[in-house]
Amino acid sequence: MGFPKVSFYLAQSVGDSAQETAEQAKDLLTEITLIKVVEAIVIVIVAFALTKLLDRFLFWISERIAKEWRLRVKQFVPFVRMLVLTSAIVLLLNRFLNLSQQNVLAITGTVALALGFAFKDYVSSIIAGLLGLFEAPYQIGDRIKIGEDYGEVMSYGLRGLRLRTPNDDIVSIPHNKIWTEAISNANMGSLEAQVTTSFYLEHYADSEQVRNILYRVAQTSRYTQLKLPIAVVIEEKIWGTLFKLKAYPIDARNEFDYKTDLTLRAKKKFRECGFSYPNLTAMDLENADG
Amino acid sequence: MIIADFIQDLADSSYQYKKLPIQSFQYGSRPENDKLRQCLQKQFGNRLPSPDSDRAIAVIPCLENCFLRSMNGLEAIDYLRDSLLTDTSIFWIIGVGQVGWQYLQAISALESYSDHVTHLEKLSGDQLSQWFEAVTNEIDIGFQSSALRSESSENDLNWRTQYFKFLSKESKGVDSVAVQLFLETLQIREEIDKEKENEESSEDDQPPILQAKLPINPSLPSLGGEDVYFLYSLLLHRTLTELQLAQSVGLSLLDVKDKIQALRKLRLVEQQDNLLRLNPAYYPAVYSRLDGDNFLV
Incomplete structure (x- = not known):
């Protein structure tokens, strides 16, 4: 009967392998002393505080x-964070691990496997965050839309970003969304972001006059950046005429105040000129949407 | 200086010139919003050529008085651009500040209608000294100060020359800023016990009654988010009433009153006869702040 013999060899082989791994782990870890633990705690606290x-x-x-x-100063924040974090990790590893070439190779596979299963999304977010620092699909201060969420990027963390929405809600979004979602960035690191304000008027409204009014509304708003172009786009709809003031x-932070200012002053002028708005029934709206 | 040179050239030349009628915009302050266009039209629109000339010179010393940044406040500028500047029988001389010019250029492309645009040169220390002579000769003002000595690198120090050189540098050569800084640097001598004074010094040894400190541009105090829009508006229009300021920034009069009160408290804004203006001593600091804040200045 050959079975027991094979079993014996297998058992011996597994035993040897376990012993080898244990010895490798022993080589990898340095002696843990009380001073090292205290030092590690201090490093973590200092890194966090810093x-x-x-x-x-x-x-x-x-x-x-x-x-x-x-925005330039704010965009510097993630790099500073990354620098502090990396320095802290290196200091910690240096205290507890013998980071020789062999050891690094030995643990890389094991760690990668463990992380691959247990922290797949987390690691994916961190890698996306690191890449994002250099590819910069969004930076702090940008006004972006990811999925259904739109707002200003308030912070850029290790794992994700935080958006402040127009309702003043803070939304946390993991960086790994950049692999799968389309990201719409309104200002890409610059102070200005185009704002489109829509106005709906009846077909009878004099489009040329409305266009001139809208230009003037934008030219006289305290928020308007006159270094950049102003445009009015006119679109005919079944229910009336749609004017878009761009x-x-x-x-860019004043986006919503700006929109309000434009709307208020334009509507005041429309009232003075006697323009009327489309009068739609629920059925008209349904048909228009359809 | 350029206009003076031009007139001198005319006088020196051997050609014969006849005097042209000159018409100047008479309004020292801004007319009401709905009358801006009417005022221009009244003054320049119905101009009839004078009996002996079919040409004329029209002068608008302060174009800022002809517009207000509001829905109806730019009609006069449209009228000026579309109807008046196209009249080739009139030679137009228009004065406008740098910020106002940039704004009007952005919305009306006024430069395209102008043959020549010139910027006033900065006033040098010597020019300022000459300009202030009438005052400094009349009143005994001392310019000597330890602060000025430490700022000056020259060994052969003429206090007056150094003072105005420094004033020119701090005011960026702008007349109104220089005047304001000059006034703000003046200090009056404290009265001391006369008997003691007689004992210590003779009449000739007494220091001047007025002493000019080292002129230094005040730095801008901390401003709220909306404050810069008010300051820009005042810089754009030079002077505004509270109501005009409210129209210019698109806010209610009540909101403007509160803000203006706060800015007046900080000495950034001055009020004279219902007219608000930016304190000229803060021009350089406000200009630099607005430039950094992405405004068109």
């Missing part, structure tokens, strides 16, 4: 300098 402090300092300073520098605010 990240928070630098974050606060850079945000504080970015709100006090000229606006043209605001202009840039001086600071």
Whole structure:
């Protein structure tokens, strides 16, 4: 009977392998002493405090300098965070692991396998975040739309970003969305972002007069960036005429105030000129949507 | 200087010139919004050629008085551009500030209608000194100060020359800024016990009654988010009433009153006869801030 013999060899082989792994792990880990543990705790605390402090300092300073520098300073925040975090990890690894070439090779496969299964999404987000630092599909201060969420990027973390929506909600989105979702960025690091304001009027409204009014509305708004072009797009619909006023605010942050200002003043002028709005029934609306 | 040179050239030349009728925009302050166009039309629109000439010179010393950044406030500029500037029988001389010009250029492309655009040169220290002579000769003002000595690199120090050189640098050569800074640097001598004074010094040794400190541009105080829009509006129009300012920034009069009160408290805004204006001493700082904040200046 050959079975027991084979079983014996297999058992011996598994035993050897386990012993080998244990020895490798022993080689990999350095001696853990109380001082090292205290040092590690100090490193973690200092790194955490430093990240928070630098974050606060850079945000504080970015709100006090000229606006043209605001976004540049804020965009620097993720790099500073990454630098502090990397330094802390290197210091920690150096204290607890013998990072020789052999050891690094030995643990790479194991760690990769473990992470691949247990923290797949987390690691995917971190890698996307790192790539995002250089590819920059969005940066702090940009106004972006990912999926259904639109707002200003308030922070760029290791795993994800935080968006402030027009309703003042904070939405956390993992960076790995950049693999699968389309990201619409309105300003790509610049202060201005185009704002489109729609106006709906009856077919009878004099389109040329309306267009001139809309130009003037944009030219006289305190928020308008006059270095950039203003455009009015007119579209005929079944229910009336749609006018789209496209202009840039001086600071993209004022997007919603700007839209309100344009709407208020345009409607006031329309009232003075006697323009009327389309009068739609629910059925008309359904037909228009269809 | 350029206009003076031009007139001198005319006088020196051997050609014969006849005097042209000159018509100047008479309004020292901004007319009401709905009358802006009417005022221009009244003054220049129905101009009849004078009996001995079919040409004329028209002068608008302060174009800022002809517009207000509001829905109806730019009609006069449209009228000027479309009906007046196209009249080739009139030679137009129009004065406007840098910020106002940039704004009107962006919305009306006024430069395309102008043959020549010239910027006033910055006033040098010598020019300022000459300009202030009437005042400084009349009143005894001391320019000597330890602060000025430490700022000056020259060994052979003429206090007055150095002071105005410094004033020119700080005011960026702008007349109104220089005047304001000059006034703000003046300090009056404190009265001391007369007997003690007689004991210590003779009449000739007494320091001047007025002493000019080192002129230094004030730095901008911390401003709220909306404040810069108010400052831009004041820089754009030079002077505004509260109501005009409200129309220019598109806010209610009540909102504007509160903000203006806060800016006046910071000495950024001055009020004279219901007219608001930016404190000229802050022009350089406000200009630089607006430039950094992405405004068209």
